[in-house]
Amino acid sequence: MNAPLQLPGTQAVDKPVRRRARIWRIRGELSSRTVVILGAIGLCAPFLAWWLYTALGFADPIFMPGPGAVLERIWHWWNNEGLLDDIGISVYRVMAAFVISAVIALPMGLYMGTYRPVQATLEPLIDFIRYMPAVAFIPLVMLWVGIDESSKILIIFIGTFFQMVLMVTEDVRRVPMAQIEAAQTMGATRGEIIKLVILPSARPALLDTLRITVGWAWTYLVVAELVAANSGLGYAILRAQRYMHTDKIFAGILLIGLIGLLTDQAFRWIGRRAFHWQKR
């Protein structure tokens, strides 16, 4: 056969510029390799800038230590100052507060999102408390609970719980009414609708809410470890501030960020595995 007929002016021309532009379409597609590469660039670039800035001697090491000094500090911390214990106790505090919040917020939000009277009763109260600064509760918490572990957990709880309840409520309210009504017309009882429709339907959104709120729990760690702590990442940062150990402040902040990133990825991984039925 002949070569495919080509109209004048329609010859295939290599236009790499055009192809590259496709990724800039609004909500365009990216290959997973590109996503990884771009993510790595985004993560590495500030570090590189930081390294350059300090290596070229622009910054006074007292105010801004270089990445090398910070890594050295982490190494020293690990070997001589019990970094693992600090991480352990901080993870424990954050997770304890987070789990307690979730255990209360999930059923409470489920009922608030399902039954309007429950929502009408509780929402104004929760909105009210939500705006109270968790830090301001520290003196009260110390008075009422003391200065042991539970007070640190309580501070993180106060910072996390009230936001979490409202987000869970919203997740539950977003379950499409048609899904609920379909179950009703099949004769489902209220209990069955909650168990067989609302909960499974809201589950991906709930996991997302947990993923976001666990991040908030971490941000309250430093605040919580203001309360007569003598261990933990937040405490280490606060102590380092007193002695102008900026390298340790950097180290602590970076470690918290790293743990947060890992938890986030773990939640995302669970979500992908558990909710494979979702549209990509």
Place this chain on the structure above:
Amino acid sequence: MDKPCISIRQVGKQFGTRTQTIEALRGVNLEVMPNEFITFVGASGCGKSTLLRILAGLETHTSGDILLRDQPIDGPGVDRAMVFQHYSLYPWLTVMKNIQFSRSLKVTMDSIQTQGDVERASGRADALLNLMGLNAFADAYPNQLSGGMQQRVAIARALMPRPDILLMDEPFGALDAQTREVMHDLIRHVHRLEKTTILFVTHDVEEAIYLGSRIVLMAPRPGRIENIYDVPLPAERNQDMKLEPAFIELKREILSRIRETSGVQTDLDQLSRLTQGADK
């Protein structure tokens, strides 16, 4: 002659807002015989969906009586199944599990007593899957299916508990014209095979004529029945009948009545003046 399976007598429904009361339905009378296929058409706001939802037990009427085989309606029941326009499937369940959803409900489990009942039920699920042409998709998730196939699953799920009455609220409204034609023949086949009484709400007059044995034309403000037409077509139908004079005549008649009652008027003079202005 059989007794009617649904008797609607002087049914009205009012919504009250703070400033005004809206009459969604007024003085609706209708008797439905077993195995009838009734379609409801009318301008938007005529209350056709509201009437269907009242029959499903999802909403309540404020005056008059509705009797289902001489019993007043008390909420949703397994004797009436409903198919919604969309978003009613359970995306976390496979096609087969969606169809079998009603089997996990207490109302259904109470009626299953012997091993034979169990086998009949799973045989029915297979048969429905077959009837809907979904055999190859038993283990697929709803998000992997086209809109037309999703509605087939919804219909199969509604038919699973062997309802006497199938209520359909614009079930094909979101489908394209070709898929809709296929669904029309499918639903007529189901009607013949299952001997179900079908009440079908649509805004598409052609669909209403092609499917229905009777057409209920409703009008808005207040929502009421304007007229009832017997469809002058044989029980066995095919797509060619849409071109027959009787079909077209009925379509013309109903469309003009809807236009009269819709209260929406386009001032053509005004429109042409606008276009002339644009020309200059």
